[in-house]
Amino acid sequence: MELAQLMRDRRSVHRFEPKEVPVDLVLELLDTAVWVPNYHMTQPWRFIVSCGVGKRRMAEAVRGMKERKETDPAKRQAAGQRFYDKIMAIPMIITVVMAEDANLIVREEDYASTSCVIQNFGLLAWERGIGLVWETYPWLLEPAFREAMDIRPGEKVIGNLHVGYPAQIPAAQPRIPAIERVTIYG
Numbered sequence: 314m315e316l317a318q319l320m321r322d323r324r325s326v327h328r329f330e331p332k333e334v335p336v337d338l339v340l341e342l343l344d345t346a347v348w349v350p351n352y353h354m355t356q357p358w359r360f361i362v363s364c365g366v367g368k369r370r371m372a373e374a375v376r377g378m379k380e381r382k383e384t385d386p387a388k389r390q391a392a393g394q395r396f397y398d399k400i401m402a403i404p405m406i407i408t409v410v411m412a413e414d415a416n417l418i419v420r421e422e423d424y425a426s427t428s429c430v431i432q433n434f435g436l437l438a439w440e441r442g443i444g445l446v447w448e449t450y451p452w453l454l455e456p457a458f459r460e461a462m463d464i465r466p467g468e469k470v471i472g473n474l475h476v477g478y479p480a481q482i483p484a485a486q487p488r489i490p491a492i493e494r495v496t497i498y499g
């Protein structure tokens with residue numbers, strides 16, 4: 314597909330077919346996706362790919378977090394189980410992690426570069442019929458999640474990418490034409 318059309322057609326996908334995404338393909342796409350501009354070439358990212366029974370590690374951590382948050386003992390188990398089941402139903406989750414530089418400017422530039430990697434990956438995946446959504450739910454910051462996923466001190470979780478073959482493609486949300494946001498000094 315033509316690149317411009319691919320960019321316009323890509324959607325964030327929330328509902329997936331119950332079908333595994335080939336890990337080899339994802340690794341191939343990530344290896345292309347990392348060809349982003351990156352000032353100082355810090356290449357601060359790493360990716361934790363959870364699929365199949367490998368999702369249990371994250372699902373169990375989330376179940377524990379949700380159970381601890383639920384104040385009504387009668388609802389506790391169901392609250393945790395709901396999130397466990399949600400995680401297990403996602404075909405693949407890629408946790409994108411970034412090494413946080415001590416220098417704020419480098420850190421911001423690194424976040425920009427890592428975001429470019431995610432967008433590259435999303436477009437490459439879309440070209441292969443695979444959808445994803447970039448999720449930033451608050452529990453990505455929780456110690457229980459970090460511990461379960463072996464996120465080290467000095468690393469920031471940029472997001473969880475829910476990846477899979479789309480069961481439903483959401484309608485496009487209109488964009489403000491760029492021309493309305495452009496200043497030209499000609």
Ligand SMILES: Cc1cc2nc3c(=O)[nH]c(=O)nc-3n(C[C@H](O)[C@H](O)[C@H](O)COP(=O)(O)O)c2cc1C
Nearest residue numbers: 323324325326446447448449450472483484485486
């Ligand atoms: C940094 C970032 C964080 C996001 N976090 C979430 C999220 O937590 N939950 C969610 O449903 N979508 C999230 N999204 C996806 C946006 O909601 C989505 O891109 C937007 O609604 C436009 O839809 P589209 O991607 O289909 O064009 C995030 C996107 C970005 C770039």
